[in-house]
Amino acid sequence: MLWPAARSGLAGSAAGPLSSDEKLAFATLATTVQFGKNAIIYRDSERAEFLYLLLEGAAKSFTTLPDGSNRGVTFHFPGDLFGWPEDNRYAGAAQALKSATALKIPLEALEARLRSDPGLALVLVRKLRYHVVQQYRQLVLLGRNDAIGRVATFIALLERREQEEKGIRPLRLHLPMSRSDIADCVGLSLEAVSRAFTALEGRGVLSFRSKRHFRVADRAAFQALVGHIPATVKPKRAVKEEVQA
C-alpha cells in the first residue's frame, strides 16, 4: 500500500481505487451496478435516491441547455463519488463513457449510517473535499481564454489525476472521451479542440499514437503552456491587500 498515510486524514488524495476502510464503509450499504457504453446513470433534475462511486471505467456529468448544447461537463474516474443532489434532485445528468461498474449508494441509508459511523463520515468528507478541489481546478482552466492553453491544462489535469491514482506519472495517456466531450468540458467548439491537438502535435509538444493515445513529448513546452507563461511578459499590479481588521 503506497498511500496509507496520505489517505487517512481530511487532506490528501482521494483518487483511485478504494482503500480498505472505504470498502468496509460501503460494503453493507451499496450494491454494485454495471453500465454499458453511453448508458445513462441518472438524468438531470431526476429525484436523487443514490450516490454513485465509480469502481471501473469512466463517466461524465453534464447539463443540457434548452438549445441542445451540453455544458458543465466533468469527467469521473475510479474512486470518484458523484450524483450529489440539490433539493433532492440531481444537478445535471451522468452517463458512462465506456462500460463501467459503480457502487450505488442509497442516500437515505447513507445518511442514517452517517449518524453512527464516524469512519464513514471521514471517507465521505475526504471524497467531497477532493471533488471540490477538482472542480476548482476546472474553474481555473475555464478562466483562460486561449484554446491551446485550455486543452493543455485539461491534459495536465488528466495526467495529474492518473499520477495521483497510480503513484507515478504515466508515460502515455488515453482519452476515454470524444473531442466533443472535451470541447464541452473546456468550453470550446469541437473544431477548436481538434485544432488545438493538431497544433500541439505540430509544435512537438504532444506525440500521438492514435487519436486518443498520446504522450507528452516536450515536457518543458507543455509546462509553459499549462503555466500560462506568456511570450511577452506583462506584469500587472499586485492585489490590494489591507491589514486584518
Place this chain on the structure above:
Amino acid sequence: MLWPAARSGLAGSAAGPLSSDEKLAFATLATTVQFGKNAIIYRDSERAEFLYLLLEGAAKSFTTLPDGSNRGVTFHFPGDLFGWPEDNRYAGAAQALKSATALKIPLEALEARLRSDPGLALVLVRKLRYHVVQQYRQLVLLGRNDAIGRVATFIALLERREQEEKGIRPLRLHLPMSRSDIADCVGLSLEAVSRAFTALEGRGVLSFRSKRHFRVADRAAFQALVGHIPATVKPKRAVKEEVQA
C-alpha cells in the same frame, strides 16, 4: 425557524446563517475572526491549518497565474465553508471583499472531533455538498460563450443564493464585488462585463439604482437570457443512450 426540515438531511440548502446544530457543532472548536476590507484570509499554496466558515460579509477565492491575472474566482457568503486543502495546502487564496467575520476552524481538531461526533459530520457533508453544487453551476455558466448570457447567469446565481438564504426572492440585488472581480469569475474582461451590464440596462432587463444596486426589471427577458433560449431555434440530435449493460 423556516428551514428545520430542509436543513436536517444530506440534501437541502446549506446557505445562509448557521442553524442551531451548526452553531453547536463548531462552538467549542472554532474561534471568531474579523477581516477588514481586502484583508487576505489565506494565501495560495500556504500550509492549510484552518477552515473558514463565513458568518458575515463577503469574500472571494482565486488563483493568481504567473502573468498576474486572477482565475477561478468564486465568491463566499454567510454560511459558506471554504479553505479546503489539497495535500495540506490551500488551492488558491482567499480575500475579504468587505469587512467580514468568520469562524476559524482548526483542521486537526475538526478531524479529531469528526471521529466521535456524527452530528458534526452531517453538517460538514451538507456544507461540502452545497459547495460542490454551487461550483457545478459556475462550471455550467463558464461553458457559455456569450458575454451577456454569462453575466445574466451570474446574476441569476446571486439571486438564487439570496433566495435560498432569505426564503424569498429579493427585490433588489447588491453586488459586493467589483466589475473586475465579476470578470474574473465569469471569464470575461472587465470591459466586456461593463458592456454587458450596460446592454442589460439598455434592453430594460435590469434597472440600476447605482453601479452596484439594481433589480430585475424584465423577468421574462431575464429568464430567456439565463435559459439560453436562442433567437433562432436550432435543434440538435439527442444524446446517444444505450441500455444499462
Place this chain on the structure above:
DNA sequence: CGTATACTTGATCAATGTCAACAAGGGTGG
C-alpha cells in the same frame, strides 16, 4: 476638495465560433 479607484465608452484586431466538406476509423453484417 483632491486624488485614487472604479467604471464606461470607443476603435481596432486577433481568435474562435460557425458552416461546410472531407478523411479516417471502428463495428457490423454479408
Place this chain on the structure above:
DNA sequence: CCACCCTTGTTGACATTGATCAAGTATACG
C-alpha cells in the same frame, strides 16, 4: 474477410465576438 456505413475527427473559409489598448467619466475616500 471484406465492404459498407456510421461515428468521430480534421481541415478550410468566413463572420462575429470579445480582448486589448486608449481615453475619458463617475464615484468613493481621505
